[in-house]
Amino acid sequence: MRRKSGALTPIEYSILNAAVNLYRQGGEFYGFQIAKEIEDREGARRLTGLGTLYRALDRLQEQGFLSRRWEDPAIAAQENRPRRRLYQVTGKALSVALTSTPSNIPLVLALGESSL
């Protein structure tokens, strides 16, 4: 079934809220931090599925809720770990997160645009 344009799935909505939380704590964040945030905040016993998390992040980025970039390789090398992909929430994400439910996000976005 094709979903409504702009609507978010429950997992995307959770990720978006977790992302906004992380953004408020310190700006940029990476995939594992989101999984951890969801686990801590929503009391989920298991970490979000790897494929589910990164597919949802891809979609959120495509819809303009998140922007992303690769971390400087020198920093990763210095800390002796793989390079992280850093995410940041956009103004669009801040306008809908925490004030809406997954199904009314298109409405919230429409209202936001009309009030500008």
Next chain:
Amino acid sequence: MIAFLVSTVLAAIVGMFIRTHALTITKQIVMGWVWLYSAIAPKEDRDGRQAEVLSHLHELINNHQKAGYAPGEIVVRILESWVMGMVDDVAWCIPFVPGVLADRVKGWGDNLRHYRIPAAMIAGVATLGLMNYSFFSSPNNQSFGTWLFANTIGIAITVLLWKYNHPLARRIFQAWIGIAMAGGVAVMGWMTIHYQLYAGMTFKILMLAMVAVLPAIIVVDKSWRQRLFRGRWWLIPICWAPIIAGALAGSLLIAHSIKPLLEMWAAMALLVVGMLIVYGLIALAAYVLCWLGIRGSEGGLRLVAAGIRHLR
């Protein structure tokens, strides 16, 4: 007893190894899966996904180790998050399938076009093989001369097809085809006139019309001959007349048996012309069929590729 002891010791060693390297092994399994399903994606997406999952696993292991989790527990957490996301992993790579499939199908089409000449050469070799098989399986006409002649023609055709891209080979092949077809036209003309089988007036007119039209088609179809004959239409019958007349005269000589000596030479001439025509037509048919098959397949594959892209 010995088997029991050996298996117990082996199990203990394997167990210790797994226990020591459990995290590394689990990480490698998950990365193997990521490598597997992301292989179909374009390079940028594939590299991004692999790097991101590798980083995630590293962070997960580090985070849980700092929190005091045992390696076994961390393994379970990794496996859980891996298995739970498998459906989404597959869903992630599905949109890339049509593009990759279309490119692959298009590649097959390009390869077919690239290997048109070798494929035609294979057809020539196959013709040669069939010819030799029919020659040795038949008790008649098993003379060394006939065999040598047949194989020489076959090999010559094969080499010409193989080197068809070379201008000289192409011209030899085309000239040879022209001669063979002229011979065929001559034989057709002779048969039309003499054989009772073709006594029906309608059929005779049709055959004679074909005999008259075929050389013209052969001549005007070639670009280099077009240049030669442009404005000099009278050259066409002048060039073709000796070929047709020669083949016709040879045939008539045999048919009417003017003199025994002449008959022998005429029989040999007819044999040569006949074999040239038969083997030439077989090779030509094989080449044309092969060419049509390849071009048809190539076109079909391109159509499939376009269809897949459209569906995407």
